[in-house]
C-alpha cells in the first residue's frame with residue numbers, strides 16, 4: 001500500500017541519491033551537500049532561500065522535488081507539556097506527531113528536553129483492541145521522506161518558539177518511533193528515514209537516542225538485531241501471558257511469547273542494550289497481580305526495563321484505566337523484585353494524545369462537514 005506523489009519529497013533523498021541526480025545534470029558533487037545543508041541545517045522552507053544555488057538549479061529542484069511533503073493542519077497543545085501536531089500529506093492523509101517536553105529545574109519549557117513521537121503508517125493493521133490507530137485499519141505506509149518530514153516540521157515549530165543555540169543541531173533530544181502504525185511492518189521506509197535522520201549530512205541525530213517500538217513482529221526484530229546502527233528497542237507487551245495478550249493483541253497469535261521473548265533476547269545480546277517492555281494498564285484486562293508477577297518474571301529474565309502506562313481513554317472503546325491504588329500495587333510487585341520500572345503519569349490526556357485519536361476525530365469531523 002504505497003502512494004506515489006507527483007514529485008518525490010526532498011526529505012527522502014540520501015546524499016548519494018541526490019549526488020547522482022545532480023551529476024546527471026552536470027552539477028558538481030558538492031551541490032548535493034549544499035542542498036541538504038539548506039534543508040536540515042539552515043531549515044530553508046523555500047527554494048528561493050537557497051541563495052548559493054543558481055536560479056536554473058533552483059527551478060530544476062522545484063520541478064523535481066517536493067521540499068516539504070507534510071503540511072501542518074493544526075497544533076493542539078495540552079495543559080501539561082505535550083503538543084500534538086496534525087499533519088496532512090499530499091494525498092490528504094492525516095498523521096500525528098507528538099512533542100513531549102520534560103520540565104527541568106531552572107529551565108523554561110521551551111528550552112527543556114524534548115522527545116518526539118513519530119508515525120510510520122497512516123492507520124495500522126495490527127488491530128490492538130485498545131488503540132485508536134488500529135480502529136479504522138491500515139490506509140497506507142509512509143515513505144521515508146514523509147517520516148523525516150515530521151521531524152523537520154517539529155524543528156520549524158521549535159525554532160520559532162526558541163532560537164537554537166547550535167543551528168546545526170536538531171531541535172529535540174530523543175525520538176520514539178511509537179506513533180501511528182507498526183514501524184517494523186514498514187521496515188525499509190522506517191529504517192531508510194532513520195538513516196537520513198542519523199546521517200551527518202541529515203539531522204546528525206545519534207542512533208542511541210532513537211527508540212523503535214514494535215507490537216512484536218519476531219522476524220523483523222531479528223532483522224533489526226543485525227542492523228549496524230544501534231537503535232533502542234521497545235516492545236509493546238501489554239499482556240504477560242499468551243491468554244491475556246492474545247485478547248488485546250492479535251499479533252500474539254502469530255508470534256506468541258515463546259517466540260517473542262527469545263527474539264528480544266537476541267536483540268539485546270547483539271546490541272548490549274536494555275530493552276523496554278511497554279505495558280498499558282487496562283482495568284480488569286491486564287492489571288491483575290498475577291499479570292504483575294508474570295511480567296516481573298519476563299523482565300527479570302530479559303534484564304528489561306518496564307514502562308507501565310495507565311490507559312488513555314479512547315472514544316468508542318470500552319476500556320478504562322485502573323485506579324491509582326491498583327496501579328501502585330501492580331508496580332510494587334515489580335519494584336520488590338528490583339525490576340527497573342517506571343509508572344508513567346500520563347501526559348497529554350486532555351489533547352487525545354493516545355496514538356491515533358486526534359487523526360480519527362479530525363477525519364470524522366471532516367466527513368460530517370462534507
Ligand code: SF4
Nearest residue numbers: 124126128131134181
Ligand atoms: S498499538 Fe501500535 S501496533 Fe497496535 S494498533 Fe495501535 S499503532 Fe498499531
